[in-house]
Amino acid sequence: MNAEVELARERYSGIPAIAECEWTELVVLDSDEGAVQLAIQSDMGAETAAEHAGEAAVIAYAQAHSCTAIIDEREALSQAVERMVEARDSMWIATEALHVLDDIDRGDAERVVDDLLATGMWLPVKSGASLVAWAYREGYMDR
Structure with missing residues (x-):
């Protein structure tokens, strides 16, 4: 690794x-x-x-x-x-950070996803702006 x-x-x-x-x-x-x-x-x-x-x-x-x-x-x-x-996976980490880290907001999480996408990594979204909608659909935002 x-x-x-x-x-x-x-x-x-x-x-x-x-x-x-x-x-x-x-x-x-x-x-x-x-x-x-x-x-x-x-x-x-x-x-x-x-x-x-x-x-x-x-x-x-x-x-x-x-x-x-x-x-x-x-x-x-x-x-x-x-x-x-x-x-x-990384998508779970990005959404979990919104739940548990006081200094991470939606914009921060979206930037993380955009940074991962910029490396050529495949993610189930096309941009960080799609993160929260995707997370709701997948049940990651249910608390």
């Missing part, structure tokens, strides 16, 4: 290094977690050692440590569900 972030940082200078974020922790999978990662990659049809490595590592770690996986790739989300790993 860290390698994927570092590659993205080469193209998008605004992305901080994982090690620089105080809310993150770099971890190394143990051998059991590594075996699960490889099994997930295989189940996802990986043809190289790097293909789906980040998503599979996140799922393997989350499963071993009973934590939530943050992943966006649809197939990876399916793999998490199959393994009974709680998983969330």
Whole structure:
């Protein structure tokens, strides 16, 4: 996963290094977690050692440590569900921030979505301005 972030940082200078974020922790999978990662990659049809490595590592770690996986790739989300790993995506994070963070407003959340879209990331909306309407349709705004 860290390698994927570092590659993205080469193209998008605004992305901080994982090690620089105080809310993150770099971890190394143990051998059991590594075996699960490889099994997930295989189940996802990986043809190289790097293909789906980040998503599979996140799922393997989350499963071993009973934590939530943050992943966006649809197939990876399916793999998490199959393994009974709680998983969330970027759209959930953007809408959840509106519920729980006092210093995040709708404009902030919309800008996050626009920034993700600007990287070429596929999201189920075409712009940040569509975030809240989409979130209501999906039930993310129900509280």
